[in-house]
Amino acid sequence: MLFLLTGEVQIGKTRWLESLVTELADCGVSCAGVLAPGQWVPSEGEHADANGFEKLGIDNVLLPSGERIPFARRGDLARADGTFDEESQAAKAELAWHIDDEAIARVNAHFDELAVRASVAVPTDAKSHSGRSAEGAESKDPSRAPGLLIVDELGRLEIWRGGGLTSAMALLAQGPTTTFPHALAVVRDYLLDDAEALLAEAWPDRCRIKPNDAAREAILAAFEV
Numbered sequence: 001m002l003f004l005l006t007g008e009v010q011i012g013k014t015r016w017l018e019s020l021v022t023e024l025a026d027c028g029v030s031c032a033g034v035l036a037p038g039q040w041v042p043s044e045g046e047h048a049d050a051n052g053f054e055k056l057g058i059d060n061v062l063l064p065s066g067e068r069i070p071f072a073r074r075g076d077l078a079r080a081d082g083t084f085d086e087e088s089q090a091a092k093a094e095l096a097w098h099i100d101d102e103a104i105a106r107v108n109a110h111f112d113e114l115a116v117r118a119s120v121a122v123p124t125d126a127k128s129h130s131g132r133s134a135e136g137a138e139s140k141d142p143s144r145a146p147g148l149l150i151v152d153e154l155g156r157l158e159i160w161r162g163g164g165l166t167s168a169m170a171l172l173a174q175g176p177t178t179t180f181p182h183a184l185a186v187v188r189d190y191l192l193d194d195a196e197a198l199l200a201e202a203w204p205d206r207c208r209i210k211p212n213d214a215a216r217e218a219i220l221a222a223f224e225v
Contacts, residue, residue: 001222002172002203003184006192007210010049013186014038014152016211020219021063024148027225032114032180033150033168034107035061036071047074058097062110063150069106072097089163093156104164111167114149118171118179146181148219153186159194175202182222 005013014037021031036058043054058072078084078098085091090099151172157164172183183203187195192208199206209215 001176001182002199002206003182003215003219004192004195004206004208005184005186005211005215006189006208008189010055011211013211016216017150017152017184017186020216021150023216023220024223024225027220027223028145029223029225030064030145030147031150032063032117032147034063034110034152034165035150036152036186037061039070060103060107062107069103070100071103071107072099074098089157089161093161093163095156099157099164107165108167111165111171114180115167115171115174118174118177146178146223148223149180149183151183151185153188154191154195155188156191159187159191159198169198172199173202182219184219 005017007013014035017035018037021035024031038055039057039059040053040055042052044052045054047054049055056074056077057070059068060071061068072090073083075084075096075098083100084098085101088099088101089104090097149171151165151168154169155164158166158169171180172185176182185195185199196206207218209218
């Protein structure tokens with residue numbers, strides 16, 4: 001199943017995902033991919049939200065290792081401190097966030113590693129989600145246990161321009177595997193139809209979800225925990 005997590009900006013999608021990852025781990029289900037928490041500071045300036053916090057940038061947390069890398073910076077701040085690259089993918093796409101091309105490459109390398117992990121597994125029809133082979137033998141390698149693939153998030157670079165996290169898109173395009181029988185991708189509302197069109201063949205079973213208890217229960221049920 002492909003879960004497409006969507007909703008307006010700053011409604012807590014990544015915080016909800018972080019909680020889900022912890023709960024799945026407690027149930028013995030691993031998560032791999034990337035989370036994209038924001039870099040927030042207290043603020044009373046024009047960019048402050050209703051709670052008095054301002055978002056300066058976005059990190060990427062690589063799962064399952066937990067390695068954190070700076071990924072994006074608000075465009076006005078990047079211009080002010082001289083880090084804005086006019087030749088970057090983000091600049092050419094006129095995104096509000098300036099995403100460092102080297103950071104994109106690092107995250108793509110992470111998904112390439114996950115793709116290798118997925119490719120050595122047997123097809124999903126030869127093994128159940130519990131980790132048993134077709135002959136009933138238990139999988140002895142914990143790293144091969146079925147887990148949830150997470151991509152936070154697929155944006156305009158990936159959906160409309162064929163750039164950005166290309167390795168994440170390539171891994172999603174493989175569809176369900178024994179290693180990743182289920183996947184979750186964060187997608188903005190206005191990109192959902194196009195995202196589904198790109199992934200429809202690979203993931204005939206998919207659903208749109210919001211960061212709420214119903215979605216959490218559906219994902220837990222998919223892994224039978």
